[in-house]
Amino acid sequence: MIYTWPSPAKINLFLYVTGMRSDKYHYIQSLFQFINYGDTLKIIPNKKGTIELFNEHNSLLNKENSIITAAKLLKEQALYCRKKKSSNFGAKIFLNKKIPIGSGLGGGSSNAATALIVLNNLWDIKFTLKELALLSLKIGADIPAFIMGKTTIVEGIGEILHPIHTKEKWYLIVYPNIPILTKNMFSSYSLKQGTQKKTIKDLLTSPFRNDFESIAKTKIKKIKKLLSILSTYAPSRITGTGSCVFSEFNDKISAQKIYSLLPKNVQGFIAKSVNISPLHRILHEKKIQFVDY
Known part of the structure; x- marks a missing residue:
């Protein structure tokens, strides 16, 4: 049976930089909130041992990206730990992309994360979610939160998770059609701007903010303008280190009303x-279980 798997977006309800390791990785505290919007992956396993990625038009994507990197890393780890033939670990992966690149939506x-979880099941490798999360840190610091699949306060460099x-809520999310690379935001960040580490209680009771917002507004005037407009209607911030601006509402009708007031050329959506995580809901519905699900 071939399924289409969700690859959901997230927003950072807050994001603080609290320090830096000797290897230049930054320590953070952030609240990862999943939303019911995102990409989808269709994954068809094969016994050829080849891993290929296609877009929604069925065109082969030759450029290495996070999906191919994740699949190859999982295959390598499976061969090492499970001692199976390399031909057991092949797949054709079809990506339907909706989340803008450099948007801060993850x-x-x-x-x-979706590739790791689904291929772990299809290839019958039987790694636990925690094992997959640990493995995923070799690719990116945000991935463990997506793998564990719950609203989470993230600490450390992304490996310490506190599910909450x-x-x-409902969110109006606006993309200014300008991608921002994470590495550029961190390279522009001074630890003098950093935030002192807080307890979980203080994180949840203090006003939420994003330490990168001032940099984004300085670099991109369109973001500054969007924040100025949206903040007159509802609490609004950027998400992650990207360019998307989100506004928070208690109901869908309020979000739709404000969206209707924005210029027609503004690209956005309501979620x-x-x-x-929508992915974990599907896993549960299909009775696909992990040791630490």
Whole structure:
């Protein structure tokens, strides 16, 4: 049976930089909130041992990206740990892309997480979610939160997760058609701008903000303008280190009303927050279980 698997977007309800390791990785504290919007992956396993990625037009994508990197890393780890033939670990992967690149919505990390989880099942490798999360740190610091699949406060460089339950809200998310690379934001960041590490209680009771917002507004005037407009209607911030601006509402009608007031050339969408990743909901429905699910 071939299924189409969700690769959901996230927003960072807050994001603080609290320090830096000797290897230049930054310590963060962030609240990862899944939303019911994202990409999808169709994955067809094969016994050829080849891993190929196609777009929604069935064109082969030759450029290495997070999906191919994740699949190859999983295959390598499986061969080492499970001692199976390399031909057992092949797949054709079809990506339907909706999450803009450089938007701060976590598209690349989510794609890698979905690929790792689904291929782990299709290839019958039987790694636990925690093992997959640890492995995924070799690709990107955001991926473990996507793998574990719950609304989470993230600490360290992304490997320390504190699952929490939040009140589900509606979000108007606007993309200014300008991608921002994470490495560029961190290279522009001074630790003098950093935030002192807080307790979980203080994180949840203090006003939310994003330490990268001032940099984004300085670099891209369109982001500054969008934040200025949206903040007159509802609490609004950038998400992650990307360019998307989101506004928070208690109901869908309010979000739709404000969206209708924006210029027609503004690219955006409305999404609902969810405490369980759409991917994990599908896994549960299909009774696909992991040791630490």
